Amino acid sequence: MLAFINVAVSFSPTHVAYSDLASTSHELRGILERDGVVAITDVPGFKTAREEALGAASRCVATHP
Numbered sequence: 724m725l726a727f728i729n730v731a732v733s734f735s736p737t738h739v740a741y742s743d744l745a746s747t748s749h750e751l752r753g754i755l756e757r758d759g760v761v762a763i764t765d766v767p768g769f770k771t772a773r774e775e776a777l778g779a780a781s782r783c784v785a786t787h788p
Contacts, residue, residue, distance in 0.1 A: 736762045
């Protein structure tokens with residue numbers, strides 16, 4: 724019989740600033756090999772694009788329930 728144990732594992736990906744991507748490419752590769760994921764921060768224009776996309780999705784759902 725298999726027993727499943729609910730275990731909460733806290734994981735926070737390594738953060739790398741968008742402006743540092745070119746200078747940290749070797750480190751970035753190592754992070755991806757180790758963790759499989761990395762969080763890119765401070766992407767130019769991302770906040771505005773995200774807000775516009777979420778607003779459009781919200782309007783779409785409201786008009787096409």
